[in-house]
Amino acid sequence: xxxxxxxxRDRILVAAAxxxxxxxxxxxxxxAVASRAGISKGGLLYNFPSKAKLMQALVxxxxxxxxxxxxxxxxxxKRESLLSAYIRLSVxxxxxxxxxxxxIFSAIxxxxxxxxxLKSFKHQLFERLKCExxxxxxxxxxxxxxxxxxxxxxxxxxxxxxxDRQVLVDALLDMAKS
Amino acid sequence: xxxxxxxxRDRILVAAAxxxxxxxxxxxxxxAVASRAGISKGGLLYNFPSKAKLMQALVxxxxxxxxxxxxxxxxxxKRESLLSAYIRLSVxxxxxxxxxxxxIFSAIxxxxxxxxxLKSFKHQLFERLKCExxxxxxxxxxxxxxxxxxxxxxxxxxxxxxxDRQVLVDALLDMAKS
DNA sequence: TCTACTGTACCGTCTGGACGGTATTGTCAA
DNA sequence: TTGACAATACCGTCCAGACGGTACAGTAGA
Numbered sequence: 001x002x003x004x005x006x007x008x009r010d011r012i013l014v015a016a017a018x019x020x021x022x023x024x025x026x027x028x029x030x031x032a033v034a035s036r037a038g039i040s041k042g043g044l045l046y047n048f049p050s051k052a053k054l055m056q057a058l059v060x061x062x063x064x065x066x067x068x069x070x071x072x073x074x075x076x077x078k079r080e081s082l083l084s085a086y087i088r089l090s091v092x093x094x095x096x097x098x099x100x101x102x103x104i105f106s107a108i109x110x111x112x113x114x115x116x117x118l119k120s121f122k123h124q125l126f127e128r129l130k131c132e133x134x135x136x137x138x139x140x141x142x143x144x145x146x147x148x149x150x151x152x153x154x155x156x157x158x159x160x161x162x163x164d165r166q167v168l169v170d171a172l173l174d175m176a177k178s
Numbered sequence: 179x180x181x182x183x184x185x186x187r188d189r190i191l192v193a194a195a196x197x198x199x200x201x202x203x204x205x206x207x208x209x210a211v212a213s214r215a216g217i218s219k220g221g222l223l224y225n226f227p228s229k230a231k232l233m234q235a236l237v238x239x240x241x242x243x244x245x246x247x248x249x250x251x252x253x254x255x256k257r258e259s260l261l262s263a264y265i266r267l268s269v270x271x272x273x274x275x276x277x278x279x280x281x282i283f284s285a286i287x288x289x290x291x292x293x294x295x296l297k298s299f300k301h302q303l304f305e306r307l308k309c310e311x312x313x314x315x316x317x318x319x320x321x322x323x324x325x326x327x328x329x330x331x332x333x334x335x336x337x338x339x340x341x342d343r344q345v346l347v348d349a350l351l352d353m354a355k356s
Numbered sequence: 357t358c359t360a361c362t363g364t365a366c367c368g369t370c371t372g373g374a375c376g377g378t379a380t381t382g383t384c385a386a
Numbered sequence: 387t388t389g390a391c392a393a394t395a396c397c398g399t400c401c402a403g404a405c406g407g408t409a410c411a412g413t414a415g416a
Contacts, residue, residue: 008360008361024286024287024289024290025286025287025290026286026287026288026289029404029405029406030405030406030407031404031405031406039361039362040361040362040363040364041362041363041407042361042362042363042364042409042410043360043361043362043363045406045407045408046360046361047360047361049407050406050407051405051406051407102290105283105286105287106287108202108203108204108283109202109203109204109283109284109287110204111202111204112202112203112280112334115333119333119334119335122335122337123335123337126337136342136345137345137346137349140338140342140345140346140349141319141320141323141346141349141350141353142319143326144322144323144324144326144327144330144346145319145322145323145326146322146326147325147326147327147329147330148321148322148323148324148325148326148327148328148329149322149325149326150326150329151325151326151328151329151332152322152325154329155293155297156290156297157297157300157301159300159301159304160318164314164318167314167315167318168315168318168319168322171315171318171319172319175319186395186396207370207371207372208371208372208373209370209371209372217396217397218396218397218398219372219373219397219398220375220377220395220396220397220398220399221395221396221397222396223372223373223374224394224395224396224397225395225396227373228372228373229371229372229373
């Protein structure tokens with residue numbers, strides 16, 4: 001199926017995310033990505049025949065990574081609920097330095113449709129959580145709060161201090177246990 | 179001081195938000211806004227000497243509106259806490275048809291700095307809520323959940339059904355009372 | 357020989373914005 | 387009262403630059 005992933009592909013994807021973060025989501029041009037990835041524009045267009053394909057790949061890569069991480073986290077401790085695993089993973093993700101996923105804004109600016117896979121992924125996850133979580137109220141509140149945390153990270157609002165965040169996370173994990 | 183508010187200004191601002199929503203945040207061009215507002219490009223640039231000024235005005239208008247609405251809601255019933263008023267107002271805002279504030283994406287794509295006033299507004303509001311709310315845990319969870327709701331509206335994720343949303347809102351208002 | 361590029365040149369389109377004009381209304385001295 | 391001027395609120399055109407994408411010749415490693 002996949003004989004060998006030329007690692008240029010990955011380099012390009014990383015470069016694209018970097019450019020979006022550092023130069024701003026509106027300045028994600030093919031030239032900028034190519035030079036950031038240390039590749040020629042021709043080479044870029046060889047790997048991704050259009051900007052749209054690049055964006056698509058960016059979204060899909062992110063989804064794949066998150067899905068894998070969630071499965072791994074969940075599999076690591078079977079006694080833990082999926083919701084708890086989701087909370088812990090999301091919080092951890094939001095703390096990472098390269099968390100500001102500005103490429104999402106680039107994708108939306110290019111065409112809002114690019115987020116369709118992301119939407120359906122989230123929808124599926126939410127339905128799955130609904131099945132596995134006994135307390136609907138707790139699920140809704142914690143899920144939305146995580147979504148809020150993600151949003152604040154995305155927009156780089158840094159309203160929460162270190163201890164605020166800890167209080168929040170404890171409260172969410174506590175609610176998820178019930 | 180201001181002898182006459184040219185209502186072109188407001189028409190343009192509304193037109194800009196409409197274009198961002200309908201044509202996509204990446205297609206918010208001056209030409210599109212002008213024609214949508216029923217004005218020439220020259221006229222647009224008379225009212226807003228640059229695209230940056232337009233974006234700025236868009237953000238500031240939104241902030242002003244939200245602030246006024248919050249004060250009004252809060253003043254209407256003094257027994258209600260500010261947090262409850264904030265929750266009710268935000269939920270209501272998210273239900274409105276023209277809620278998808280795609281212009282935010284346009285502003286970010288143009289220059290992330292445009293969100294600075296929004297950030298400091300939110301920061302101030304959060305600090306104020308912190309002073310007025312006895313239960314920090316409840317504040318953090320409800321505030322973040324509202325942020326999550328706003329985020330889902332913005333991205334047009336419609337994962338929550340009608341009754342789910344009602345359960346959520348009841349739970350949040352209940353937490354805010356404590 | 358084939359794959360996976362590099363490098364360069366180029367094209368068409370879109371966009372922000374500068375600029376010169378114009379119609380309407382307001383101000384004010386003679 | 388009126389004529390001269392000025393400010394307001396636009397219109398329509400033009401242009402330089404950026405960007406996505408194409409074309410194609412060359413090349414180094416497997």
